[in-house]
Amino acid sequence: MESKRVIMIAAVVLMTFSFAAGAWSAEKEIKIGFVTDLTSLLSINGIPMRQAAILAMEEVNYTVAGKKVKIVFEDEASDPAVAMDRVKKLVESDKVSILIGSFHAGCAAAGAEYAARTRTPKYRRLVQSAE
Secondary structure (H helix, E strand, C coil): CHHHHHHHHHHHHHHHHHHCHHHHCCCCEEEEEEEECCCCCCHHHHHHHHHHHHHHHHHCCCEECCEEEEEEEEECCCCHHHHHHHHHHHHHHCCCCEEEECCCHHHHHHHHHHHHHHCCCEECCCCCCCC
């Protein structure tokens, strides 16, 4: 199960790079902002997601398409207001090229709205039941 998650994270990262490759052509380092719950109720999902992202990047030596990759993690604590602050920080201060997350629907909506306004590519994994 864990290997499936690592493969999925790696595939997402590589797919994400293919969508925004043009924006990164002049950059020496690609920064990815990863927003997830690391301290609240949904940290049961957020912590393994963080670990899987780190493992996936270690597998490719933090390099994709010949560019070095840096992942900046932020804790949204399952709070939409906190998530919005973290997304703003990642975009405005850390200057990330792309955003990944959140698992919490309210946090994801807050971040997605801001990402759309700033034209920052954002990836969010959707989880659906088998029903």
